[in-house]
Amino acid sequence: MSVATLEQRAVSPAAEEAGRIVVKDVNRIFRQEAGPDVIALDQVNLEIEPGKFYSLLGPSGCGKSTLLRNIAGLDHVTSGEITLDGEVIDGPHFLRGLVFQQPTLFPWKTIEQNVATGLEARGILKEKGHEVQEYIRLVGLEGFEKVYPHQVSGGMAQRASLARALVNHPKVLLMDEPLGALDAFTRMQMQEEILRIWQDRGTTIVFVTHDIDEAVYLSDKIVIMTPRPGKIQEVIDVPIGRPRNRNHPDFWRIRSHILKIFGFSPEHAESYQI
C-alpha cells in the first residue's frame, strides 16, 4: 500500500493519449426464445470526453454493463454506432482495457504472468517486459509476483487485474463495478488508488457503479441510467475540486439531486446505494 508518488511517474512520464468515445443512437435488443425481447439500451447517445472520469450509475438491469461491453467490443449493438477517436468499434482492442467486478485472473498464471498477459498476447513481452514490474509496484503488489491468484485476497486480485489492464497503455479504461465485491474499507482504499492512477496517467475512465457516494466521489461526470428500457436519464456534472471531501456541501447537494432522480427523498433515505 505504500506506493510512493515518484515511482508511479516512472511508468509514464507523459500522460497517456486519451480517447474520445462517441455513442450515437445506440440500441441493443436481446431477443429471447422464451419471453419478450429485452431492450437493454434504448436510443443511447453519449459523448465521453478524453481524459475525464465518467461513472455510469443506475439500478440493476438498466444496461450499464451492456453499454460498457459494447464500448469494449465484446457485444454488438443492434443499431447505431460507437466510435473511439472517430473509429467505429467492432471488436475488442487492447487500447480499450476492461476490468470486471470479479478479478477473473487466470488461475494458472502467477500474479506477474497475469499482469504480463497483454504484452504476451501482443507479442511484445520481450521489449516491454520490464514494465510489468513497474505496474505491479504501481498497484502495490510488490512481493507477490510469484504467487498464484488463489493465494491472494480479493482486493489484491482486483489490483492485479487493474495492473493487467493498464499494462497495455489503454486509451480508455472500462471498469464494470470493479469494487463491488470488496469490503467497505478496501473499497475506499481502492477508490484512492484508482484516482491516483487516473490522475497520473490521464486515461479516460468509464466506471460502472451502484454506489452514489462512490460515483460522486470519483467522477467528473455521472451518467444516470434508468431501466426498462435502458436509457440515459441525465448526465450530471460534478464540479468539485480534488481531493474531494465527502462532507462538502456540494457533495451533499449532488447526492441529493441524484437521489431525487431515483425517487428517494434525501431526508428519508437511509442508504445511498441503489
Next chain:
Amino acid sequence: MALSQPAPTGISEVQKKPFPIKNIVTSLLPLLLLALFWAEHTLLPDGQMFTKRRYLAESFPFLMGLYLVTFGASFYRKDFHEKLTYQAPLIAGVIGFLMLWDVVTLKLGLLPLPQFPSPGAVIAALIADAEVLFVSIYHSLGLLFGGYLLGLLFGIPTGILMGWFSSVNYWLSPILRFIGPIPATAWIPIAMVVFPSSFQASIFLVALAAWFPITIMTWSGISNVSNSYYEVARTLGASTRYLILKVALPASLPSVFVGTFMGLGSSFATLVVAELLGVKAGMGWYVSWAQGWAEYAKVWAALFVMAIIFSGTTSLLFKVRDRVLVWQKGLVKW
C-alpha cells in the same frame, strides 16, 4: 502463585528432541518382523516338499543388515528419518504379510500347488528367469510408451480442435461416440491382419486405447472453459492462436490430465491383452507362456514385475501432473 505459572510443556519438549524414542522404536519394527520371519522360515518344519527357496533363506541377514544401515544413516538427515518412521509400519506390514504367506503355503500347505507357490519360490523364479523377464519388460515398455505417446500426440490436438471448432466437432463427435466405447482390445483380430507386424498392431492398439479418453477429456475441458477468460484475453489483445494455446489449453489442463490417467489405465489393459493374444514378446506373453508350462511361480513373479512397472508409470504421470498443475496446489485437494 502457582496458577500464574505456565503449564508444563511436555509435548513441545519432546518435539524439540531431534529423534524421539517413540520414533526410533517405530522405525525398528521392520527389523523385528524380519527377525520373526527368519525364525519362522528356518525353524518351522516345511509342509510343501521340493520347493526352491534358497534365495529367500539366504537373504534374511542381508535384508536385516540393509535395513540397519538405512536406519543408522537416517540419523544424519532429519527429514529422511521422519520419512522412514512414517513408512516403517507399512514396511513391517508387508514383511508380516510375506511371513503369513510363507506360513500358509510352504509351512502348512493350505493353498493348492502349483497355483499358489511360496514367496521363496516366487523369488527363485524371479532370479532364475531374470534375463527373460528383463527382455520382456524392455519390450512391453517400448510398446507402452510408443503407443501412449502416440495416443497423447493425437488425442490432445483432436480434443482441442473438437472443443474449439464446431465444424470439426460436427464430424468427429459422432465418430468418437460411435467407435470410442469399443474396447481397444476388441480390435485385436483386425489390427493383427491390417498391420504388417504384430509390434505395429500393438502400438496402434495401445495408442487407440489412450487416444479415446484423452480426446474426450480434452474436448470436455476446452468446452467448459469460462467465457470470461476469453473475454479478458480478447480485451488484452489476444489473437485466436493465443486464445487456444494460452487460454483454452491451460484452463482445460486439469481435465486433460484426468484423460491421461484414464488413457494410461486402458493402455495397460490393452498392452497386456495384446501381448497375451498375439505378440510373441513382453510381459503379457511371458505370463501366458509361463502358464502354459504350469510354472505359476513365474506367473506370480511376472505379475509382481507388472505391478511395479505400472504403478511406477502411474506415479511418474502423477509427478508430471504435480509439476504442470502446480498452480492448483491449495486450490483443490489432491
